Each structure stands twice: as C-alpha cells, then as structure tokens.
Amino acid sequence: MSAATPDELMIAAAAAELAGVRTVFVGIGLPNAAANLARQSVAPDLELIYESGVVGARPTRLPDSIGDPALVSGAAATMSMRDLFGGFLQGGRIEVGMLGAAQIDRWGNLNTTVIGPYESPSVRLPGSGGACEIALNAQRVVVVMNQSRRSFVEPVDFVTSPGQRRPDGSGERPPWAGAGPTAVVTQLGVYHFGPDGEMELAGLHAGVDDETVDAGTAWPMRRAATITRLPEPSAQTLEAIRRLV
C-alpha cells in the first residue's frame, strides 16, 4: 500500500474529530469521505445529513453532488429545505457541521464569498450556501481546508461564516449559537481554539514540522499546551479511505 496522500491525511484526521458523533451536516468531497470513514470506525451511530435534505443516506456509489440520486434511494428520510434549515439545523439538532473555505483567520472566520472587495472582487467565490447558518447553528463546526499563506490569512477579505470573534478580535458569538469552529484540519495538521477563541496548533501530520506550519500561516500561529503527533493512517484505514474517494 502506497503512503498516505495529503488528502488522505486530512480525511483520517477529520474522521477522528467525529468520534461518537450522531449527526453531521456534510458536503461532497473530503468531508463526505471523512464522515463515511467515521461511521465505519469511531462513530458507528453517525447519520450523514446533506444540504439537499437527505438524512441517513446509504449510497451505492460515490455521490458526485450533494443532490445525487444515489443519496436518496435507500435513505432514512428526505426533508424539504425549510424543515432541514429550520427544524433541524436551526433547531439545534445537528451536532457537527463540516465546512470548507478559501480563507480562514485566527478566529475561525471563514470566507467563501470573494477575494478582494465585495463590490469589485478579484475572484468571485460561490458565496454562503448554507455555510453561514451552519457555522452559527451546528453545535460545533469542523473546518477542512488546504493551508497556505493565501488561505490562512489576516484579515479574511469577507466573513461568510462567523468564527469565535470578529476579525479584529472583538465581539463574541451570540448566546443562542453553537460552539462554532472547534477544529480545523489541513494537510499540515489539526488546530483547535483556545479559551479566548484564538486558533492554536494542536497536532502535526507525519513529516510536518512547526516551521512548515508557520510558513503556511499569515499570522504568528499560537501553539497549544501539548502538540500531538497525529497517527499515520493504518493500512486498513487507508484502504477504507480509498474505497470512499
């Protein structure tokens, strides 16, 4: 078996963040693979809930979109988006939301809207979709994204999905909101958030050192009290991941 790719390291680390979880709001791609891996390992009772309103999918093939027909056939339930976003997500019934982003700042604010100013962007990104309300209403959020000085930035060009504080460090999450981003998984490592809401390096993938992290972050990345060396995925885990992507 060949060594784990960066994507595979991210999938394994993101799956570990779902240990014991029962409801996760997922998108296609890495989060989907991570959630399926978790269901086969650390979260046997996990139900995958898709933005398209599908609950408890058992796809017979890899879904190509969050509205893939293979997600529907054999699912436990379908819901209208009103029920999904109102009764389920806003109702507080989603434990973990998984989000990606083009940019993140030290407070976990996510940008999926524009690079550059909103009125005349240099790159127009897709926008929120459900990300803004997932960031606010899921009980907690796991972010999965690629890390570089272009994505780990300060400040983000636009806050699509709120993190622990405003980009200037002010403010707090509303009292009704979930815990917000509690983990960020990248190809370099895993980050958690300190009691003041600032991101800190908590774990490093095999072969990655502190300097690589600093080179891939546009602000001085804080360190957690203990930084773990993330386990390399076992051959069995790698095999499972490769069946999922």
Place this chain on the structure above:
Amino acid sequence: MSAATPDELMIAAAAAELAGVRTVFVGIGLPNAAANLARQSVAPDLELIYESGVVGARPTRLPDSIGDPALVSGAAATMSMRDLFGGFLQGGRIEVGMLGAAQIDRWGNLNTTVIGPYESPSVRLPGSGGACEIALNAQRVVVVMNQSRRSFVEPVDFVTSPGQRRPDGSGERPPWAGAGPTAVVTQLGVYHFGPDGEMELAGLHAGVDDETVDAGTAWPMRRAATITRLPEPSAQTLEAIRRLV
C-alpha cells in the same frame, strides 16, 4: 317528496353563494353539504379544503368529522396544518371560508368562544379553531347559522372571528385582509353587508316574512334595496341534498 326542512333551505341557499367558486374551506355538517351541493351544480370546479389539511376530497361516505379517513382516501392532496394555514389560507389561496357561530352582530363579528364574560362564562364554547384566521384571510366568508334573538345579538359577548367593523362600529378590516363576511345564511333568509359594513336582509326563504326576521334579530335589521324571495329547492336539489346529509 316532502317539503324542504329549514336545514335544507339553508344548505340550498349556502350552495348558491358558492356559484363559480373554486376553493372553499369547509367544516362538517351544513357547510359540507352546501359545498358538495354546489360542486354538483353551480360550482363544478370547486375543491373542498378541510381544516385537517385534506384537499379535493371525494368521500365514499358522509364524513363524521373534518378528519374522517374517508376524506383522505381518494383525495387530491394532504397537507400539514402549517402548509394549510400558512401557504394556503394566509397565502390568500382560499376564495371562500364557511363559518358557523353561536352569536353574530350587525357587523358580522362571530362568537364561538364564550357566552358571558371570558373569565367566568355561563357557557364555554369551543373557541376559535381556525375560524379567526379564516375570517381574516379567506377572500370572503359565508356564515351559516341558526337565527334567533339569542344568536343575532348586539354586542356579541366575545369576538372570536372579526367581521366588517368592531362591535361598536369603529375600525376597518386590515388592508391585507379578505373581504370578510359577505353573506349570512340562516333558516329565515340570506343577509348581505352594505358598503358601510352593516348587515342587511337580502333574501327571504319561502314562507318567511319581514316580521319573523325582526323577531329573530336583537337589533333593527336593515333592509337591502331589493329583497329577493329565495327560490324553493327543486325536487332534484332536495334529492341531492338528502343524499348528502
């Protein structure tokens, strides 16, 4: 064929009020019979919509409640009450709401809540159900009820479902509301409402005279410009009604 009973006169007159109508919100009893009669005669495209969320019922027997299973089997659609009261009724998609009441006043205010004061009633009635929002959101309302000095009163003890003005004659219907009660059908005759919102005698059933109406009204009942003599139900109509009740 025996002569028409008072109930049968009311059913025939109420059905006539539904000429050309396509959507009616009905309850069980006389309104149900009137709506079904209308669908067989003056309103062939009429769809009966029940408070239970059943649309376009084709019952194989007389329903005993608005949630009768015979209304569901063979219906065009079932809806949750959220969709029924939100998207349909409040959405303005109901042409006529049919309501009954224990009391009515000259402005068409209906009481189905209490006789006597609210806090210590002499008779506790069922309350609003959907009547308050039907009275406000249906494009217009047809009232079907028995008439006497105890039911045609001034003022009503409680306004459950608003009419054309407040009981003291003040106020107007909100700008977003439907036309409110436009016809009241009783065992004595049919009443419409003048441009100022006051009820007026518009038609008399066979064998009923003005004095009977005055004796059955606790206020001086106004007369419409022309008072019609309501047609006696034909033998065919009576036969149809008797199949319906």
Place this chain on the structure above:
Amino acid sequence: MTSKVVSLREAIAANVHDGDTLAIEGFTHLISFAAAHEVIRQGRRDLTLARLTPDLVYDQMVAAGCAAKLVFSWLGNPGVGSLHAIRRAIEAGQLEIEEYSHHGMVARYAAGASRLPFFPLRSYDGSDLAAANPQIRRVSSPYDGEEISVVPPLNPDVTIIHAQRADAEGNVQAWGIVGVQGEAALAARRVIAVVEELVDSSVVRDDPDRTLLPGTVVDAVCVEPFGAHPSFAQGHYDRDNGFYRDWDPVSRDPARLEAWLNEWVRGLDGRAAYVERLGAARVDKLRPDPRPSGSVDYGSYR
C-alpha cells in the same frame, strides 16, 4: 444502530415527569390514547397539556387528575358537543387555560421546532383573542412598518405521536392527515413515537419521502397496535365515531367517568388488554378494506 424500541410503560416512566409540558398531538387522526392511558396509570400530576384540540384524550387525562393547565385552540368533542370533564375543571378553577387559534398553535410549534423567539402570523386583528391572552403580541416589520401578530415558541418537554410504522432506529412513517405532528415533535425535548407496526429498516428506506421523523429526533419507539382508538390510523382502522358519541353521557357524569377510568384504564395493564376488552367484533368492524397507494420508482443508481 442501537434499538430504540421499549415498552410504552418504560417510555412513559423514563420521559414523562410530574409538572412537564406534554403534547400528545395528532389532528383527529393518530391520537395516542394508549400513551395517555399509561400516563394516567402512572399517576402523573401537574402536567401542562398542549394540543390544538384537547379531544377525548385530554378530557380523560383531566378527569384523572393529571393536568394543571391546558394550552389549546379548539375545545370540544368534534361533531358531538362539549368536553365535560375539562369544562367542570375549568369552572371549578382547577385547570388554568391558555387559548389560541389553530394557526396560533401551529405557529407556536413551528417557532419551538426552529428555535425562533416568536412566529409571525396574520391573525387576531379585530378579534378579542389577543386581549384574552397576553402572550399574543405584535411586531413591526422593518420593511414597511406594518404591525403583525406574533406568538411565542412552544417547546414541550415531551411530545408523543402515533404513527402507522417505524423501524428500530426510530425512523417514523405516517400517511394521511399529519396535522402538526412533525412540528410538535421537533419542538420537543423528548419524543415518543407509538406505532401500529415495527418494520424492518429496509421498508422505511424503500420510501424515504414517507418518513415523518428521522430516528435522530426520536427517543423511544413503542409498538401498540390499535393504540390510537377511538381515534384512527389511516389504512389500519376507522375512527370509532360511536365511541365519541357515547363519551358525552359518560363525561357529563363524574361518577360514570370515574367508573370508566377504573374499568378501561386503571383496571387494565396496557393496550393489548384494552383491545381484548373492546372485543373482536368491534375491532373488526373498524377495519377498512384495502386501498393501496401504488408504488413509485426511486431508481437504483450504480
């Protein structure tokens, strides 16, 4: 997936506590009398009972002394008349009431289900209902300044619904009139689903659109055939309209009502005994002929 199937006795004991706000919902259809009777048997007290139409189910619970307060929108025995036990309790000052319209109750559950601080609706203007209930308030639109009525969220401690079937994971499927069962369940802290039939997960998963509540929101599944009688379960049994009519003289007379509760609730150990006492003839008479929905094709995608 851990099974959620427990006995109704266990489900009530674990989930319904003295002083709770309880909603046994179902509009005419699928009213869990079985659960109400178990609550009576377990002697729960001081409950706040919420339901659009209190119906016989709450008349019985009030008569049995379970309730301190009633939240409702239409108080009657449909097509028959009054709920006499509830009327007596109100008149005796033993039962507090909080009264809405149907849409008001629907909106309260919808607000509760989606954690909104209020829900707006076009009702109550020109009615005396808002004056009778200070919980009905007004909000101004920030777009045109228009005022609109609002109601507060209703979040039952427990919602109990009846349905035709569920699997052991708690995925609940219902057909026919669903009323406010979905919103009432999502609004609740704990949810008990009582069903006619426990089915294999594959039955549920063959038709995911039929699922009213996914298992993730259901705490307990209890299998109680005929558990909604004298209400009905579409396709399983008819509404027992005779029972509703016969309830009137029972409910009028406190002594007869007490005897009824002793005979049909306290004197029995559960729904199976109740069904046996009803007798095969009465049960059979309520069974409809088949009327299949037909099947649609979801497609198998590989």
Place this chain on the structure above:
Amino acid sequence: MTSKVVSLREAIAANVHDGDTLAIEGFTHLISFAAAHEVIRQGRRDLTLARLTPDLVYDQMVAAGCAAKLVFSWLGNPGVGSLHAIRRAIEAGQLEIEEYSHHGMVARYAAGASRLPFFPLRSYDGSDLAAANPQIRRVSSPYDGEEISVVPPLNPDVTIIHAQRADAEGNVQAWGIVGVQGEAALAARRVIAVVEELVDSSVVRDDPDRTLLPGTVVDAVCVEPFGAHPSFAQGHYDRDNGFYRDWDPVSRDPARLEAWLNEWVRGLDGRAAYVERLGAARVDKLRPDPRPSGSVDYGSYR
C-alpha cells in the same frame, strides 16, 4: 374540471413576460432546463432570476441575454467550479446581484408563500452578508427583547418547477429531493409545472400524500420527458455529471457558448428534438434500474 395541459411553448408565452421575476427552482434535482431553453427561444429580456443555486440553468439564460438581475445563495457549478457566463456578466456590470444564504432564500420563499411581511431566522450574526445586502434586517422579539435577523418575502411573478408526474387537473407529484419547490410555487403569482409524465387522476388520488402541489395552485401543466436533463428526475434518469463537467470549457469561452446555445437551444424547436440530438445511447446510459417504493394502505372506508 378543465384540463391545464398546454404545450411548454404556450405556457411560457402566456406566463413569462419581459421584466418578470422568475424562479426555476429545484435543488440539484428536477431543474427545468426545458423551460429555461423555451424562455431563451422566446427571447425574454430583463428578467430577475431567483434561485438558491443558479446552476447551469441560469448560466445559460444569462449567456443568452435574458437576465438583468440574479437573486441567489450559492453561485457555482457544483463539484466543478465557476459559472463563467454569470461571472463575466457580473464583472462587466451587466448583471445586478442580490445575495443571501440558503436559509435566507428558503425563508424569503416561505414568507412569500404565506404572505408574511418578513421571516425571522437565526443567521447572519457576525457575518458580512448583512452589510453586503441591506435587505437583511433585524427585529426585536416582544418576549425577551432579543434581536433576530429577518429577510423580506420573495414573490416571483412566475415559478417553474419540474416533477415526475401530474394529472390534467394540475395535481403535481414529486419524490426524492424537493428542496424549496413547494414554497417557491406557493409564493408565485403564476405556476408552471413541467412533468415527465401525465397520469390519470386516479393515480394521484391513490396516494394523496405524494402530492407536492394541488391543482388549485398550478396554472399550466406541460409534459416534457427528460425535461430536467442535465439535472435529474429521481427514478427516471440520473444526473448527467459529465455534462456538468463538460460545461466548464464551454462556459469559459463566449464564442463556444454562443455556438452551444445556437446548436442546443435556438436551433431546436423543443425538448423532444434536444433528446433526439442527445442520442439514445446517452439517454439510456442515464436510466437507473428499478427500485420500487412499495405500497402503503390508505384503506377504503364505506
């Protein structure tokens, strides 16, 4: 009951006018490309196009010059990348945008469907979206003073949905992902339903729970098999993911895109010709194997 069945050409001509607000809804599933192409053929201009996910369907309409404004919540080619025609139009200042989140768009349709002046939702706090869109505002709860975000109603002049089947009375049945199709239709002044199959009313009435829209809210029924391609119709055909991927280079190049529109839209007289041009092999490849829902029993009550 008068039949509502008309050709798609007639339905678009009668219901879609220059300057209208148009919503062709369907979340990934059941997107009526057939209707979009007919709108392009009829040369409609200055439309405000509303959709959670503009998708290829609006990329094509924008490229064809139908649109003046876009109201949306997620702008991309799912799993592939950008919608290049829309991006070019925005960058050239030819297309106004009004941007929400998914829940914001859902709430806008829900407010429109139920004639509410606003709809409250727990979103936007701490995000820059409200600053970018002054239509996102705040309301205080009259219960605890808490502030909550609100969005205004969205009432399309026309909503077009695709579904698996309808009867001639306009009762529309759909299964699988329904997204916001119900709310978007109820919010609209006029509703066009495009379906795979016209069925007898008895088929609909055998399973009334399956009805997404009763005929009373539908103005026109158009029968266009394969009318959602390259989107999909659960049980009828798969999503054509290859088409979505292949769209990227077409959409990037204005000349290729114009040629595509000429070949696949303007050069054809309707969906049947489009399907013929796709070819039997491609169509057959998208057909799933059967996976029946199974039947439930509604009961026949006499």
